[in-house]
Amino acid sequence: MRATFRRSTLSRLRGFPLSGDALTILTGAADYRRCLLEKIATAEQRIYVVALYLQQDEAGQEILDALYAAKAARPTLDIVVLVDWFRAQRGLIGAGKQAGNSTWYQAQHLEHDEEVPTYGVPVQTRELFGVLHLKGIVVDDCVIYSGASINNVYLNKLGKYRLDRYHLIQNKPLADTFQRLVHEEILPSDAVHRLDLPSPPTSRSLRSEIRQFRQRLKRASYNTDAGLTDNGELRVIPLLGIGNKNPLSGTLCDLIAATHTQLTLCTPYFNMPLVIKRELTRALKRGVKIDIIIGDKTANDFFIPPQEPFKVISALPYLYEISLRRFTQKHQAAIAKYQLNIHLWKDGDNTFHLKGLWSDERYTLLTGNNLNPRAFQLDLENALLIDDPKGEWAQPRAAEIEQLMRNTQRVGKYDELDTLSDYPEGVRTFLRRVSRVRVERLLYRIL
Numbered sequence: 001m002r003a004t005f006r007r008s009t010l011s012r013l014r015g016f017p018l019s020g021d022a023l024t025i026l027t028g029a030a031d032y033r034r035c036l037l038e039k040i041a042t043a044e045q046r047i048y049v050v051a052l053y054l055q056q057d058e059a060g061q062e063i064l065d066a067l068y069a070a071k072a073a074r075p076t077l078d079i080v081v082l083v084d085w086f087r088a089q090r091g092l093i094g095a096g097k098q099a100g101n102s103t104w105y106q107a108q109h110l111e112h113d114e115e116v117p118t119y120g121v122p123v124q125t126r127e128l129f130g131v132l133h134l135k136g137i138v139v140d141d142c143v144i145y146s147g148a149s150i151n152n153v154y155l156n157k158l159g160k161y162r163l164d165r166y167h168l169i170q171n172k173p174l175a176d177t178f179q180r181l182v183h184e185e186i187l188p189s190d191a192v193h194r195l196d197l198p199s200p201p202t203s204r205s206l207r208s209e210i211r212q213f214r215q216r217l218k219r220a221s222y223n224t225d226a227g228l229t230d231n232g233e234l235r236v237i238p239l240l241g242i243g244n245k246n247p248l249s250g251t252l253c254d255l256i257a258a259t260h261t262q263l264t265l266c267t268p269y270f271n272m273p274l275v276i277k278r279e280l281t282r283a284l285k286r287g288v289k290i291d292i293i294i295g296d297k298t299a300n301d302f303f304i305p306p307q308e309p310f311k312v313i314s315a316l317p318y319l320y321e322i323s324l325r326r327f328t329q330k331h332q333a334a335i336a337k338y339q340l341n342i343h344l345w346k347d348g349d350n351t352f353h354l355k356g357l358w359s360d361e362r363y364t365l366l367t368g369n370n371l372n373p374r375a376f377q378l379d380l381e382n383a384l385l386i387d388d389p390k391g392e393w394a395q396p397r398a399a400e401i402e403q404l405m406r407n408t409q410r411v412g413k414y415d416e417l418d419t420l421s422d423y424p425e426g427v428r429t430f431l432r433r434v435s436r437v438r439v440e441r442l443l444y445r446i447l
Helices: 002-010 029-042 058-073 100-109 170-187 204-218 245-257 274-286 312-330 330-336 373-377 394-405 425-436 439-445
Strands: 023-026 046-050 076-086 118-121 135-140 142-146 166-169 235-241 262-267 289-295 339-343 356-359 363-367 382-389 408-410
Touching: 002 245, 023 029, 029 058, 029 135, 029 142, 029 166, 046 058, 046 170, 058 076, 058 100, 076 170, 100 439, 142 170, 170 235, 245 274, 245 356, 245 363, 245 382, 274 289, 312 330, 312 425, 330 339, 363 408, 363 439
Parallel strands: 046 076, 076 118, 262 289, 289 339
Antiparallel strands: 023 166, 046 135, 135 142, 142 166, 235 382, 262 356, 339 408, 356 363, 363 382
């Protein structure tokens, strides 16, 4: 009864009709970079870039140069860039005092006659408690969706890559509703300001406006009035969520609860909310086969080699491994009979950033949501749910999963994962300290 109820809940979501040839999957970060540059160069009407950050490095410069060149070639082109307000105004974590990307945006603005307006979007009064985690680039009537931000490693510019998912969806109603959200729910806020212009207001001066903006976002959603509920055809459903019990988080739980036979999910940071763990346990009891793709701790973007000086941020991959070890120990019986399969990904010194979910042969979720408490409670997140009741997209879908499984190794027993005694001394000392003062639970909630 539970699964039947959840299935009916999913069927009431409104989405836009799709044809199978409107969906394209790119297989790697280098292809994604080439695609972005080609799409920007040939854009005729609009380019909307929404990302956590646009970094000042070779790949970031390449993308920003392309945006300015497109504007110069077609002055009527509507270009908007949205990035997180706080992330854009600080340097890299652990890199000492640095000017943020906003300084670079302002310098680029002065160098060009054209304008590429770049807005900083604050979704909380402090970065620690919430960031702009929306994904999606609109170029004319195409939505390019990936969990990747824009920098060298996400775009495989200098020989290293961070593995993600990359989808192109040619659908005008979807592109329109992405643009409408920006114009109707984000840009009108007094909390949102351009970062490519000199002297943006201070974060402290915007505290009241940011709080009001966050409350407004909790009531916001993608406009799907022109969409359809379940009609037995291929559809794409845009979802938005921020704060506790938001629609996106609810849909994630519904997808797991509605799964009958096969569930596959991936996350770079194994720190699942309790509601997700409960639904996974219930799914196992129903006999669902579950595959979870996770990055090895050494493939985590926060990992620092043991021979380098310890930094607090470098403890995060070990915290995630501790969480994974507890989960696998609890479900060892399901692992032993191959009902639950944990796949650890590692490919040299490249890193892992996969997010998403596949339910049975029908639903595919594209998202930047990390399936962790932060994503469920703090950050502004979005997703695209592809509903494929006839299996029209089955072959590309299966091929993507197969490709993502490359460079993975199955965990056969929980004790194959390292324990505290195996960790570098600096990590051991830090984790013992936070455990003594009971900070560990707080860290799991916000990181």
